[in-house]
Amino acid sequence: MDRKLLQYLVEYLVEEGKAHGCALPPAAADAAQGGLASASTEALWLAFRSLVNVRPPWPAPGEFLATQDELLQGLIAEAGVATLADTTPSPTDPRLRLWRGDITTLAADAIVNAANSGMTDCWAPLHYCIDNAIHTFAGVQLRAACANLMAAQGHPEPTSQAKVTDGYNLPARYVIHTVGPIANGRPTDTHRRQLAECYRACLDATAKAGLSSIAFCCISTGVFGFPQEEAASIAVATVRRWLNEHPDVPMTVVFNVFSETDESLYRPLLGL
Structure with a gap:
């Protein structure tokens, strides 16, 4: 699991949620509490998953989609x-x-x-x-x-x-x-x-x-x-x-x- 990709995605989703006045789900709030840069890879994954679970179907920029796609395709390939x-x-x-x-x-x-x-x-x-x-x-x-x-x-x-x-x-x-x-x-x-x-x-x-x-x-x-x-x-x-x-x-x-x-x-x- 690529930590760099995860951190970018979680940071984007947290800022997007804040811009729309949305409360963070617990896993994302926990990861953000101590700073995303120091959060574990597992904590970032739980934060990412919980954030996309509650994200409305807003348009997403190309950079976000490309990063998300790279992460998810990599995870599926790792799983086999x-x-x-x-x-x-x-x-x-x-x-x-x-x-x-x-x-x-x-x-x-x-x-x-x-x-x-x-x-x-x-x-x-x-x-x-x-x-x-x-x-x-x-x-x-x-x-x-x-x-x-x-x-x-x-x-x-x-x-x-x-x-x-x-x-x-x-x-x-x-x-x-x-x-x-x-x-x-x-x-x-x-x-x-x-x-x-x-x-x-x-x-x-x-x-x-x-x-x-x-x-x-x-x-x-x-x-x-x-x-x-x-x-x-x-x-x-x-x-x-x-x-x-x-x-x-x-x-x-x-x-x-x-x-x-x-x-x-x-x-x-x-x-x-």
């Missing part, structure tokens, strides 16, 4: 970029694959972001949900792009649709954003239908964009509270059905999981 060849194919259906890892390091044509109805990230400093992670490592350009989409739409994003943006600094070329159902641990038939529609909408968007690979996160199973086992079954069944209904569309689908629990749920569904 995974390709489709690193994923595990289903022995019963080679169109389907499983991969456990950080979706922000996966070089698929598109990755799926589990968004909220605001569509511009979760805004919670240092919250480690997938929405926050994807926006952080894509860069501030992603929030700006989502804000433009929402301004043009004029209303919150409905459940079970899909919107496509560039991936910016991510290895994935595109991000497909979908809002899953909020089940709170007690899914209804409507929630089940909405979850299936999320998968279909993302696949439709991928095909319409002319892409041939997509990596799904576990939609709605985080704070939205859809039970993981049932969500996994719906995901695999819905994707299989869509692929069978579109035999002329070449598509590789990766189910990306982050936890050992989710991996154990998907393996038998994929015949692994």
Whole structure:
């Protein structure tokens, strides 16, 4: 992690926030308290991440974007970029694959972001949900792009649709954003239908964009509270059905999981 790049970025973001009368998030305030020049690299990273988490989609100068892009691309390269060849194919259906890892390091044509109805990230400093992670490592350009989409739409994003943006600094070329159902641990038939529609909408968007690979996160199973086992079954069944209904569309689908629990749920569904 390049400390010089981080210090420049944090200094810019702190001054930008002050100019707009914004309070610093705690991690940034902590780093700034003793002087950014003496802050540790880890403290600067937490400050940077928390600042971009709360930064509105303001225009950013070219120097900031170039520095940010260099930092984020370097971090992703250090973490190691995974390709489709690193994923595990289903022995019963080679169109389907499983991969456990950080979706922000996966070089698929598109990755799926589990968004909220605001569509511009979760805004919670240092919250480690997938929405926050994807926006952080894509860069501030992603929030700006989502804000433009929402301004043009004029209303919150409905459940079970899909919107496509560039991936910016991510290895994935595109991000497909979908809002899953909020089940709170007690899914209804409507929630089940909405979850299936999320998968279909993302696949439709991928095909319409002319892409041939997509990596799904576990939609709605985080704070939205859809039970993981049932969500996994719906995901695999819905994707299989869509692929069978579109035999002329070449598509590789990766189910990306982050936890050992989710991996154990998907393996038998994929015949692994």
